[in-house]
Structures are given as C-alpha cells and as structure tokens.
Amino acid sequence: MPKLWNETIETHRASVREATLDAAGTLVAEHGLMSVTMSRIAQETGIGRATLYKYFPDVESILVAWHERQVAHHLEQLEAARDRVADPGRRLHAVLEAYALISYERHGHHGSDMAALLHKGPAITQAHERLLGLVRDLVGEGAASGALRSDVAPDELAAYCLHALGAAAGLPSKAALQRLVAVTLAGLSAEAGPVPEAPVELAEGPSHGRHGRRHHGSH
Known part of the structure; x- marks a missing residue:
C-alpha cells in the first residue's frame, strides 16, 4: 500500500510539473517570456497558485x-x-x-x-x-x-x-x-583550401611603442 501511494504521489507531481511547463511554453510562444506569471499559469492549467508554489518557488x-x-x-x-x-x-x-x-x-x-x-x-x-x-x-x-x-x-x-x-x-x-x-x-x-597563416600582427597582438603605448595615426 505505501508503495502504491508513493507511486500515485510521484505521478501527480510529474503531471503538475509537465502541465506547468507546457503552460509556460504556450505563454512564451504566444506572448513572450515576460507574460509568464503564476496567475497566468494557474489560469492556463487549472492548478491553484498554492499548489504551484509547492512545486516551484517562483516564475x-x-x-x-x-x-x-x-x-x-x-x-x-x-x-x-x-x-x-x-x-x-x-x-x-x-x-x-x-x-x-x-x-x-x-x-x-x-x-x-x-x-x-x-x-x-x-x-x-x-x-x-x-x-x-x-x-x-x-x-x-x-x-x-x-x-x-x-x-x-x-x-x-x-x-x-x-x-x-x-x-x-x-x-x-x-x-x-x-x-x-x-x-x-x-x-x-x-x-x-588550406587556412592561411595568421599575420604576425594578429598572432602577437597589436604593436606598441617603446613605452608600451599603441601607435595611432594622425587625426
């Protein structure tokens, strides 16, 4: 009897989880991510918000x-x-x-x-x-x-x-x-064709001046 009871609970949990995720997917597809709220999911699934919060702490x-x-x-x-x-x-x-x-x-x-x-x-x-x-x-x-x-x-x-x-x-x-x-x-x-070798500048990084500053062209 306890085994059967546990299996029933697990089946119910899986059902609630899948229904919740299905509803979230529908809302995302139709209205975008920001449309997903506990209230909307409860409305889509027929599952009470209190029950939803037992399985998921937040959206x-x-x-x-x-x-x-x-x-x-x-x-x-x-x-x-x-x-x-x-x-x-x-x-x-x-x-x-x-x-x-x-x-x-x-x-x-x-x-x-x-x-x-x-x-x-x-x-x-x-x-x-x-x-x-x-x-x-x-x-x-x-x-x-x-x-x-x-x-x-x-x-x-x-x-x-x-x-x-x-x-x-x-x-x-x-x-x-x-x-x-x-x-x-x-x-x-x-x-x-073979990949050409990287230019020296690319392989070694940008060239720098004597004091470590990058050379810039005139503005």
Missing part, C-alpha cells in the same frame, strides 16, 4: 525548468537527425540543418536579463558540451573519410558551425537558412 524557476526541457528536446532532435543517415558527410549536413532550423524557429521574445538567466546553470553547460561533442565527432568522421578538411581541429570547426548557424535566428526565410547551411558546410570542405 524564474519555472522558466529555467522549461528551458532545460526545451534544450534536452532539441538535443534529442539533433541526435535523431544524426542517426537517420549513415554517410558521415550527409550526417553532418542533417545535424547542421536541424540545428539551423531550431535557431530559425526560436522565438525572439527573450529580454537580455531573462536570456542571461535561461542560458546559465550546470544543466545548460552540460547540454552545450554535449552539443559541441556531437558536432565535433561528426566533423572528425568527415575529416577521417577525406570529405572534410583536416587542417583545423574538429573542436574549432564545431564551434565555427554552431556560431555561424546561430545566425539563422535572424534570417527572413527557410531559403536563406538553406543558403547559410550551404555556406557553413563549404567552409568545412576538403576542397576549401
């Missing part, structure tokens, strides 16, 4: 939990895109296209303060490392097969891909998204 904790669930779901989508294709080059293309689409469909309702809140914490850090590792491994596979360049470390190329495709969030159309993916992949191609 920020709801938003963080919602965002972590979104990130986990996106990672699952990217891994599914990878696993649907066998060819290393095409697997990378599929993952980068899926990542760009996620960026493209991301809603631009995050204020700077709230965005800072949502993009920190150990869960998000771990998710980013997992994402970087996913792309890095695919880049490494492509380089080993000869399809992708091998003169730049896979870690660097993975970071390049993710930063470049993050720009998909501001694109006007999916056609533009496809072009961005194509340009990003072109930079990875084994046929792209």
